[in-house]
Amino acid sequence: MKNIHRLLLIVFFIASAATAFASDEHDKHAHHDTHKKEKFQAGEFIMDHIADAYDWHIFSIGDFHASIPLPVILVSEQSGFNMFMSSKFYHGHSAYKGFYIAQEGEFKGKVVEKINGQEVRPFDISMTKNVVAMLISMMILLWIFISVAKAYTRRKGQAPKGLQSVMEPIIIFVRDEIAKPAIGEKNYERFMPFLLTIFFFIWLNNLMGLVPLFPGGANVTGNITVTMVLALFTFIITTFSGNKNYWVHIFNTPGVPWWLKFPVPLMPVVEFxxxxxxxxxxxxxxFANITAGHMIVLAFVSLIFIFGEKGAAAGFGTSVFSVAFIVFMDILELLVALIQAFVFTLLSALYFGMATEEHH
Amino acid sequence: MGLLSFELGTFIWMFLAFAIVLFILKKFAWKPILNALKEREESIEDALRSADRAKEEMAELQADNERILQEARKEREAMLKEAKEMSSKIVNEAKQKASQEADKLVESARANIESEKAAALNEIKAQVANLSVEIAEKVLRQQFAEDQQQKDYFKKLMDEVKLN
Known part of the structure; x- marks a missing residue:
């Protein structure tokens, strides 16, 4: 417990030191920015905050950008394996080893390189903001639940206490309200680890996405690749635990006229x-629920800036309403964070239930 | 960065990290937690069940006690009744015996008296006979003290015989 706190503190200090370093270096390149003082672009502003990034932006004051540099890992056809910190790009303003962040075009925002005059994306396994945020959230998950599990072995036969008593009702909720009714008393047990993991992973990341500061603020569950992996796990588990009845249902759906299956296998195709x-x-x-929530909050923030450009008074006036709406949206998002975790887990459980259902 | 674009790098990281976390959590968190929960629930259920059983046993015991008490009461009543009967029977018997004894005593007394009476009568008769004989002797002696008188009497008796 104490060690973890210390570790987190160290991580935080390293992060802030890196931030300071990044911002120092940035001053030298400030001139890149000065000549293009543009009007506030709400769309770009929102996209910048929702999308993944190579460094973890924390705040900007004028031309001063504070961000945590993250490792960029690239495998290029031209130069092979490359690994360096994202601070080398100076927030996308300069190239490093021939790599640079595309400012427009097909690969906008991604690291690209020029091969024979053509913009090409190298194989990119950078630890981006989303990846790091996801890893942090996983660390938190591991820490929380391993310590809870330890509490169960240490305090055997005693009433739950502390973190254990916070998590226990939620774990029981997932077991009794999601897994048991959806999968059935007989088979639910082997799906419990997965269901609990996705439930807490999605919930935690949804919540962390609502916190604007490090280590929150990344849009992990609003990233379609992340949700794809989660759904893929559900799909793989469903497919591999499908019993005979499940496959019969797909390829030879009972209770359907034969001419829907032969010679044109209409039903099997539909079922598949x-x-x-x-x-x-x-x-x-x-993906859509979380991203939409973030977009609405950011849109209200943008309103302040849009009106602020018209005049300071208008900006302040708008901010009152905007902040009120943002608070409302954030509270709603707190609810959505839980509901989406619940829905994802429940539907996964239902699919597992269908796959393991006995013939009736 | 396109919002809907698939990122292979993110995919690889996420897939690996999620698989590892799933594995670790499964082994070191979910299994012990779920097992502990299950164990605890079972022990609570057991405790409740045994409490129920104890209650039932208690009730049974109470019913038993009641029954035993009832039986004891009945038995006591029966015993009392029997004792009463016995005592009255004994008393009756005693009474009967006593009266029988009394009757017998009276009877034998009567018989005694009867025989005493008979004996007394007989004695009296004998005495009377003796006395009469004595008296007769004395009388006769008196009467026949003189020869004349004896002759007279003979004469008289002879006369009587002659008459016949």
């Missing part, structure tokens, strides 16, 4: 598509 669609829906629902 359903099998694929289910995880895709999971993926899109989580």
């Amino acid at each position: 598509m359903g099998m694929i669609t289910k995880p895709i829906v999971l993926m899109v629902r989580l």
Whole structure:
């Protein structure tokens, strides 16, 4: 417990030191910015905050950008394996080893290189903001639940206490309200680890996405690749735990006239598509809900700036309403964070239930 | 960065990290937690069940006690009744015996008296006979003290015989 606190503190200090370093270096390149003092672009502002990034932007005051540099890992056809910190790009303003962040075009915002005069993306396994945020959230998950598990072994036969008593009702909720009714008393146990993991992973990341400061602020569950991985796990587990009854249902749906299956296998195709669609829906629902929530909050923030450009008074006036709406939205998002975790877990459990359902 | 674009790098990181976290959590967190919860629930259920059983046993015991008490009461009543009967029977028997004894005593007394009476009568008769004989002797002696008188009497008796 104490060690973890110390560790977090150290991480925080390193992060702030790196931030300071990044901002110092930035001053030298400030001139890049000065000549293009543009009007506030709400769309770009929102996208910048929702999208993934190579460094972890914390705040900007004028031309001063404070951000945590993150490792960029690239495998280029031209120069092979490259690994360096994102601070080398100076917030996307300069190139490093031939790599630079595309400012427009197809690969806008991504690291690209020029090969034979053409912009090409190298194989990019950088630890971007989302990746780091996801790793941090996983560390938190591991820390929380391993210590809770230890509490269970240490305090065997005693009433739960502290963190353990906070988590226990939630774990029981997932077990009794999600897994048991959706999968059934007989089979639910082997799906519990996955269901609990996605439930807490999604919930924690949804919540962390609502916190504007490091280590929150990344839009992990609003990233379609992340939700795709989660849905893919659900799909893989569903497919591998499908029993005979499940596959019969897909390829030879009972209770359907034979001419829908032969010679044109209409029903099997429909059922097969359903099998694929289910995880895709999971993926899109989580991504869209979280992203939309963030967009609304950011849109209200943008309003302040848009009106602020018209005049300071207008900006202040708008800020009153905007902040009120942002507070309202944030509270709503707190709810959405839980609901989306619940829905994703419940639907996964339902799919597992369908896959393991016995013939009736 | 396109919002909807698929990122292979993110995918790889996420897939690996999630798989590892899932594995670690499964092994070191979910299993012990779920097992502990299950164990605890079972022990609570057991405790409740045994409490129920104890209650039932208690009730049964109470019913038993009641029954035993009832039986004891009944038995006591029966015993009392029997004792009463016995005592009255004994008394009756005693009474009967006593009266029988009394009757017998009276009877034998009567018989005694009867025989005493008979004996007394007989004695009296004998005495009377003796006395009469004595008296007769004395009388006769007196009467026949003189020869004349004896002759007279003979004469008289002879006369009587002659008459017959």
